[in-house]
Amino acid sequence: MNAVARTVAAVPVRTSVQTWEAIAGLLAPAGSPERDRLDAVTNIAAILITAEYTRQAPIVIMPASGRRVRIRTAHGMDAIDALDGEIPLAASPCAEPGWTMSLPCGIDDIDEIRDALSGHPGIDVRDLTDGITVEETVSASGTAAWSVNYDEMERP
Amino acid sequence: MTTAVHVNTSTYATTHVATNMLGSIRSIIKGSGLNPDLLRDQWAALEHGIATWLSSRHLATVTLEVYHPGKQPTDLVGRFDFTINYGYYPGGDGDLWLDPDTVAYAIRKNGSYPARCQYRIVIDNTPGHPEIPGWTATTYRSTAGFTRHVVGTALGGGSLGAGLSYYTRSSR
Numbered sequence: 260m261n262a263v264a265r266t267v268a269a270v271p272v273r274t275s276v277q278t279w280e281a282i283a284g285l286l287a288p289a290g291s292p293e294r295d296r297l298d299a300v301t302n303i304a305a306i307l308i309t310a311e312y313t314r315q316a317p318i319v320i321m322p323a324s325g326r327r328v329r330i331r332t333a334h335g336m337d338a339i340d341a342l343d344g345e346i347p348l349a350a351s352p353c354a355e356p357g358w359t360m361s362l363p364c365g366i367d368d369i370d371e372i373r374d375a376l377s378g379h380p381g382i383d384v385r386d387l388t389d390g391i392t393v394e395e396t397v398s399a400s401g402t403a404a405w406s407v408n409y410d411e412m413e414r415p
Numbered sequence: 416m417t418t419a420v421h422v423n424t425s426t427y428a429t430t431h432v433a434t435n436m437l438g439s440i441r442s443i444i445k446g447s448g449l450n451p452d453l454l455r456d457q458w459a460a461l462e463h464g465i466a467t468w469l470s471s472r473h474l475a476t477v478t479l480e481v482y483h484p485g486k487q488p489t490d491l492v493g494r495f496d497f498t499i500n501y502g503y504y505p506g507g508d509g510d511l512w513l514d515p516d517t518v519a520y521a522i523r524k525n526g527s528y529p530a531r532c533q534y535r536i537v538i539d540n541t542p543g544h545p546e547i548p549g550w551t552a553t554t555y556r557s558t559a560g561f562t563r564h565v566v567g568t569a570l571g572g573g574s575l576g577a578g579l580s581y582y583t584r585s586s587r
Binding site for chain 1 (some may be wrong): 426427428430431433434435437438441445451452455456457458459462463466511572
């Protein structure tokens with residue numbers, strides 16, 4: 260199953276918090292219960308964006324059904340260039356319950372961020388130099404274990 | 416190592432300085448052995464305040480004030496100031512830059528704080544600044560008996576520069 264990739268303009272086009280708000284806006288409608296889950300991790304995600312971990316490796320969203328979504332942030336001149344190229348997703352992958360998310364993080368911050376996310380089930384953090392292993396629902400009939408193509412994960 | 420990009424928009428400079436100044440404060444907190452939880456919990460409010468007051472050109476200084484509760488006669492144990500210079504680059508040429516080495520140098524020279532130390536972020540605005548809900552008036556702890564060390568300009572953008580200095584207790 261293919262992944263959908265998007266790039267969101269970050270600093271200096273947006274502050275770190277505004278960047279996360281833009282990402283959350285791609286993933287779930289404002290005011291929805293699932294959007295509240297995204298809003299609840301704003302401070303944590305903003306720190307990862309400020310550190311540019313989300314430039315180096317993608318935020319990966321596994322919807323309850325449908326294609327995986329990868330979101331990177333663009334910074335500096337790349338952010339200015341990326342702003343005009345931002346494309347909404349065809350569907351909101353976090354609109355329905357059952358989605359999970361993996362946030363990239365540098366090794367110096369990963370213990371702190373993992374602790375901070377302990378109260379946010381379904382949202383995890385990974386070493387940005389690692390790939391991820393995904394178990395994804397592919398149909399109503401069952402689940403399949405996936406192995407991730409790391410080269411594909413690292414593509415812009 | 417200094418990284419820089421070139422743009423010609425003061426809004427971008429404001430955003431760049433606001434977010435990366437807060438990121439630098441986080442580096443100081445972690446590098447000084449302080450607990451980053453408080454800063455993380457307040458991140459959105461701090462970034463919003465700093466960006467707003469930078470944009471209105473009222474922001475004068477962002478201070479990380481470190482204290483040891485209960486310590487007498489003063490509980491201040493250290494302080495880092497980011498002082499804003501709105502005319503650092505007259506007619507600002509649009510470069511956005513951050514020098515993490517300047518921050519790292521200040522952390523290294525200052526050393527670590529004892530584990531029980533706490534901190535707060537204090538912002539000094541010039542008169543007439545817009546009010547932001549959630550922010551309250553306060554006063555700095557006295558720096559009597561402390562020496563201020565100027566490190567240099569840590570980041571900048573457009574005409575903006577943010578100079579970093581830190582305080583240590585003076586030798587007796």
